[in-house]
Amino acid sequence: MHFNIPDLNLFIHVAEASSLTGGARRANLSTAAASMRIKSLEGQLETRLFYRDSQGVELTPAGHDLLVHARAIMRQVDYIKDEFSQYAEGQSGHLRIFANTTAVSDFMPDVLARFLVDRPGVTIDLQERMTHEIVRGVLDGSSDLGVIAGPVKDAKKLQVIPFSVDRLVLVTPHDHELAREAQVSFRQSLGYPHIGLRETSTLFQFLKSQAQEAGVDLQMRIQVYGFESACRMVSRGVGISILPRSIAHRYADFMNIHTVDLADDWAERERSLIVRELDALPKCGKALVEQFQNLTEH
Structure with missing residues (x-):
């Protein structure tokens, strides 16, 4: 049995008006069209819904029963419309975001906090990948959504939306011999023990690939689980590290660390959002993209 929502709505209008003509008018239908649809509904239910006479229409017992159910169904339809209108307005919704290590640990917590505080109905699943x-x-x-740094493979299949620049720098103790240099190459740094992030971090894998391209081993003195831990190790003289400049500057105010620019072209990497189709995102997703685009460059 198939129920048509507009037919149920028409049935309610006719029942409340006690008139086929009055119900048709409320439903913006002709009387003839309304009569045909009510008869079709009665045919589906295999029962009479109205008694008809010259004064109008009156519900049958079956009609009374259907009116209870029809009103409940239409209330539910209204609830659904109301709930999804919030999605359409960007006040509700769920987004899953895959992001690199720097994004998850550095700027995204602040960006997402500002975004979510104004949208209590939005939830986000943020995963480091x-x-x-x-x-x-x-x-x-x-x-x-995806958040990456550097060139994008399969860019032709995606929409790439740049929003800021990520510059990698060498981080050393203040008294390290490389701290006296204005600029060093990554290859120069490989002659010293490095402090790196965990094996599964995007930054570690990126630096490992650059070392392989240079034909030099990346000497890891220790691998840690966060940028602050790396900076603490550097400040104690354990080794040197390659980190995002914004993060190194954050800890330089109260740790014994110094930053040196890297001469390598790849040290400056464009940060981008990637999406399959921006227009296909829910409104809350589009609003988040706009907030990213308003970020100031680090």
């Missing part, structure tokens, strides 16, 4: 996993996740639909 490797760059290739971020791209694949957006392509296959398992992620709504």
Whole structure:
């Protein structure tokens, strides 16, 4: 049995007006069209819903029963419309975001906090992933948005939205011999023990690949689980590290660390959002993209 929502709505109008003509008028239908649809509804239910006479119409017992159910159904339809109108307005919704290590640890907490505090009905699933996993996740639909740094593979299949610049720098103790240099190459730094992030971080994997391209081993003295831990290790003289400049400057105010620019072209990497189709995002997703675009460059 198939119920048509407009037919149920028409049935309610006719019942409340006690008139086929009056109900048709409320439903913006002709009387003939309304009569045909009511008869079709009675045919589906295999029962009479109205007694008809020259004065109008009156509900049958079956009609009374249907009116109770029809009103409940229409209330539920109204609830659904109301709930999804909030999604359409960007006040409700759920977004899954895959992002690299720097994004998750550095700027995204602040960005998402500002975004979520004004949208109590929005929830976000933020996951740290490797760059290739971020791209694949957006392509296959398992992620709504991706946040990466550097060139984007499969860019022709995605919309790439740059929003800021991420510059990697060498971080040393103040008394380290490389701290006297105005600029050093990554290859120069590889002659010293490094402090790196964990194996699964996007930054570690990126630096590992750059060392392999240079044909030099990346000497890891220790691998830690966060940028602050890396800076603390550097400040104690354990080794040197390659970190985002914005993060190093944050800890330089109260730790014994110094930053040196890297001469390598890849040290400056463009940060981008990637999406399959911006227009297909829910309104809350589009609002988040706009907030990213308003970020100031680090």
